[in-house]
Amino acid sequence: MSAWQLSPDLDPAAARAFASLAAVFALDGERVSRDPLSDVIRVEIAGERYYVKRYRSAGKGLRRYLGRPRVKAEWQNLRRFAKWGIPTASLAAWGLERSGGAFLCGALITRELPGTKDLARLARDDDPRLGDPRWVDGVSRQLARATRTLHDHHFVHNDLKWRNLLVDGEGRLFFIDCPVGGFWWGQWLRWRIVKDLACLDKVAKYKLSRTQRLRFYLQYRRRSRLSASDKLRIRQILKYFEGRE
Numbered sequence: 001m002s003a004w005q006l007s008p009d010l011d012p013a014a015a016r017a018f019a020s021l022a023a024v025f026a027l028d029g030e031r032v033s034r035d036p037l038s039d040v041i042r043v044e045i046a047g048e049r050y051y052v053k054r055y056r057s058a059g060k061g062l063r064r065y066l067g068r069p070r071v072k073a074e075w076q077n078l079r080r081f082a083k084w085g086i087p088t089a090s091l092a093a094w095g096l097e098r099s100g101g102a103f104l105c106g107a108l109i110t111r112e113l114p115g116t117k118d119l120a121r122l123a124r125d126d127d128p129r130l131g132d133p134r135w136v137d138g139v140s141r142q143l144a145r146a147t148r149t150l151h152d153h154h155f156v157h158n159d160l161k162w163r164n165l166l167v168d169g170e171g172r173l174f175f176i177d178c179p180v181g182g183f184w185w186g187q188w189l190r191w192r193i194v195k196d197l198a199c200l201d202k203v204a205k206y207k208l209s210r211t212q213r214l215r216f217y218l219q220y221r222r223r224s225r226l227s228a229s230d231k232l233r234i235r236q237i238l239k240y241f242e243g244r245e
Contacts, residue, residue, distance in 0.1 A: 004095035
């Protein structure tokens, strides 16, 4: 069984190129990344660029049958981000194929966000924008608001790293790549919130001042002063990756 969908506003040339899963898996383009489960290429059609992520496997053994495939989680999470008002890459096409209940393959295609770079690249390149307090504060406020929105919905990203956050030339922030995000409650939610925040701080502690990092946390908490519970959580954030870096 194959389920494949195209965005209704897709350019006709792109609609022809992405007409089916078979057509998508036959595409050639600029290699962006590859791992044992998937690959990503970039293609240009009718003057617009698209990122094509193709999953050839859901993993070994029972992973082919149990749970939600990563490709489905990824397109569902991108749609959730858009619904919650979190800027993200827009979907052009998405779907998967099963046989006898087993996952065979799947893909999602997103439109390129022009003029963007991920925050991890800015950090590696020592981009001067990271030394501009006004620019950092603007991005920090957007990131704090979006992260709090996720967590208010009991949703955690689970891979909230700088490489999955894009900024454009105007300082606008976008969330991308969220195949392992999901809903949690109770203590599990609280602990995974710590993980999300620790992932953000993993690079921030090397590139931003302590004042900027604290300001981000206060923006996230929507308050001007730390409470006792905030201080406890900050200690958990700081200790999360101890011994694992």
